[in-house]
Amino acid sequence: MVNPIWLILYPLCGAFVISMLYSFKSGFVAKTIAISAVLFNAVLALYFLVNTNTPVSITIAGFAPPVGINLVVDHFSAFVLAVANFIAVLSVVYSLNHIKENANKYYILFLLLIAGSNGMLLTGDIFNMFVFFEIICISSYALVAFEQNKNGFEASLKYLILGTLGSILILTAIALIYMTTGTLNFGDIAVKFSSVENGYKVLIAIFLLSGLGIEAAIFPFNTWLPDAHSSAPSPISAVLSGFVIEIPLLIIVKIITTILGFSSFSSIFVVLGLTTLLVGEISAFKQTNIKRALAYSSMGQIGLMLIVLGTTSTEALTGALMVFLNHAFAKSLLFFSAGSMIKSTGSYEISDYKGLAKKMPLSAFAFVIGALSLIGVPPLFGFFSKFMAIKSIVSSGGYLVATLILLGTIIETVYFVQIIQKLYNKKEAEGAIKQSSSLLASLVSIILIAGITGSMFVISGIINFGNLSAVSFLTKPFN
Amino acid sequence: MMNILTYTNIFFYGSLLLMILGFVIVFTQKNILKIILGLNIAETGVNILIVFSGAIRSKSAPIITNSFKDITSMVDPIPQALVLTSIVIGFGVTAFGLALAVRLYEKYHTLDISKIRGLKW
Numbered sequence: 342m343v344n345p346i347w348l349i350l351y352p353l354c355g356a357f358v359i360s361m362l363y364s365f366k367s368g369f370v371a372k373t374i375a376i377s378a379v380l381f382n383a384v385l386a387l388y389f390l391v392n393t394n395t396p397v398s399i400t401i402a403g404f405a406p407p408v409g410i411n412l413v414v415d416h417f418s419a420f421v422l423a424v425a426n427f428i429a430v431l432s433v434v435y436s437l438n439h440i441k442e443n444a445n446k447y448y449i450l451f452l453l454l455i456a457g458s459n460g461m462l463l464t465g466d467i468f469n470m471f472v473f474f475e476i477i478c479i480s481s482y483a484l485v486a487f488e489q490n491k492n493g494f495e496a497s498l499k500y501l502i503l504g505t506l507g508s509i510l511i512l513t514a515i516a517l518i519y520m521t522t523g524t525l526n527f528g529d530i531a532v533k534f535s536s537v538e539n540g541y542k543v544l545i546a547i548f549l550l551s552g553l554g555i556e557a558a559i560f561p562f563n564t565w566l567p568d569a570h571s572s573a574p575s576p577i578s579a580v581l582s583g584f585v586i587e588i589p590l591l592i593i594v595k596i597i598t599t600i601l602g603f604s605s606f607s608s609i610f611v612v613l614g615l616t617t618l619l620v621g622e623i624s625a626f627k628q629t630n631i632k633r634a635l636a637y638s639s640m641g642q643i644g645l646m647l648i649v650l651g652t653t654s655t656e657a658l659t660g661a662l663m664v665f666l667n668h669a670f671a672k673s674l675l676f677f678s679a680g681s682m683i684k685s686t687g688s689y690e691i692s693d694y695k696g697l698a699k700k701m702p703l704s705a706f707a708f709v710i711g712a713l714s715l716i717g718v719p720p721l722f723g724f725f726s727k728f729m730a731i732k733s734i735v736s737s738g739g740y741l742v743a744t745l746i747l748l749g750t751i752i753e754t755v756y757f758v759q760i761i762q763k764l765y766n767k768k769e770a771e772g773a774i775k776q777s778s779s780l781l782a783s784l785v786s787i788i789l790i791a792g793i794t795g796s797m798f799v800i801s802g803i804i805n806f807g808n809l810s811a812v813s814f815l816t817k818p819f820n
Numbered sequence: 821m822m823n824i825l826t827y828t829n830i831f832f833y834g835s836l837l838l839m840i841l842g843f844v845i846v847f848t849q850k851n852i853l854k855i856i857l858g859l860n861i862a863e864t865g866v867n868i869l870i871v872f873s874g875a876i877r878s879k880s881a882p883i884i885t886n887s888f889k890d891i892t893s894m895v896d897p898i899p900q901a902l903v904l905t906s907i908v909i910g911f912g913v914t915a916f917g918l919a920l921a922v923r924l925y926e927k928y929h930t931l932d933i934s935k936i937r938g939l940k941w
Contacts, residue, residue, distance in 0.1 A: 505859045508909075509859070512866045
């Protein structure tokens with residue numbers, strides 16, 4: 342078994358090495374280190390995905406877990422790690438062409454973001470989770486402001502204020518957990534938490550839900566998301582939407598349902614998820630800026646994931662992880678193609694993209710594939726993920742919820758079709774440059790292949806995360 | 821748990837009060853510097869709460885020396901380690917926030933967030 346700490350250590354050390362070799366202005370060193378780090382991580386994450394049969398706990402720094410910090414790899418974290426690191430590879434490859442200025446700074450922040458995400462998924466210690474969460478937050482504040490324009494600074498400040506409030510809430514929850522249980526290790530908390538008074542339990546769960554909910558953009562705390570995701574450089578928007586907001590979401594549900602043992606929170610998840618979904622989709626419908634529309638659509642998908650995780654059926658986790666996989670790929674594809682369209686037209690407004698498909702056939706085609714996969718059109722993977730999600734909701738009796746999700750899907754379809762219609766409009770766009778990108782082509786093919794193979798897997802039941810139900814989130818995290 | 825609360829109410833409720841005060845400042849003030857100050861006040865509140873979670877009256881600092889090795893009469897050192905980390909994180913966030921405030925002032929010539937409206941607030 343390879344030590345999973347390399348998933349955190351390689352990007353973290355890479356970031357430090359780049360900052361020490363800052364005098365190489367060309368950014369060649371930074372690019373090499375970044376590419377090698379993300380490729381290494383993707384391969385290692387795939388290795389864990391294939392080889393993890395039972396949860397493995399690794400002690401770091403020599404102290405045994407309830408006192409020291411441990412890293413836990415299980416099916417769930419290995420799957421999320423594999424998807425996240427794969428998206429990171431695609432994003433770095435896209436950035437090679439997209440980011441020309443300040444490449445050193447960019448790759449330092451990017452690698453810190455990856456290190457934080459991997460650490461947050463792997464760690465088995467709640468305070469350590471908070472530290473990695475802060476690494477994610479601070480590097481994404483800086484990346485949102487990376488283009489150094491008015492919008493970037495404003496969005497970044499807004500994100501910083503809300504994000505800091507969120508981390509204060511999480512820290513309060515951690516302090517209360519330590520006061521009541523006297524431990525910080527997830528497994529140890531799970532054992533000792535049942536004897537805690539009910540008032541404290543509810544208080545801790547609410548603090549955690551609102552703290553991590555700010556980062557995950559759950560409905561009342563979503564105001565920073567459209568600004569931050571639309572002001573960031575396009576490859577960063579892809580990463581932020583693709584997995585950075587999903588990781589806190591999955592972690593909240595993991596902590597509240599399995600570690601704190603609150604099964605009664607599932608109805609709250611469903612209600613929050615539904616409002617997030619509907620608010621996200623309706624707001625996306627009204628947007629004229631393409632990246633804001635995509636950012637709001639991410640919010641809708643977050644809502645869908647939260648609803649699925651809130652259902653009590655055995656397929657809930659499978660459904661949510663499939664939605665996560667589909668959204669990560671489809672949304673990064675959408676942001677990549679939107680990024681190249683923005684670069685060549687110089688405009689964020691959807692109305693300026695009339696007839697762009699003629700000049701940029703590949704980008705437009707990639708956009709169509711991403712949009713169709715997100716809506717859930719049959720041959721693509723999106724269909725199977727949404728089908729699985731709705732199946733798990735219906736099997737736990739949520740017919741009204743399923744209807745509302747379909748309503749959200751209809752709204753989603755309407756605005757994506759509107760954009761696609763603009764792209765394939767007969768009129769010529771002015772000033773567009775013809776541009777080809779092999780990356781987009783490869784992403785399109787990945788989604789297509791994933792769609793076909795995913796359908797076979799679902800039919801034959803090979804992807805059976807069902808046996809990976811809530812409990813195995815965290816079996817035996819220490820010892 | 822409860823007997824700690826009875827004689828150190830002041831720390832527990834005081835820290836919560838500081839947090840609430842910080843949050844009120846963040847949500848009511850328009851000036852970016854005041855908002856960042858509000859965040860700092862709330863952070864101080866949490867830090868006190870963390871230290872308090874390990875503090876026990878009449879116990880000494882957790883330092884083992886040749887003459888003093890009685891672990892049971894020492895306070896819990898873990899929260900003190902945590903609070904150092906949290907102070908450093910708070911420092912970093914504050915520094916970044918202030919840098920953003922400077923850049924926003926350069927662009928807009930104001931620190932009033934109600935006048936900085938390039939995006940929809």
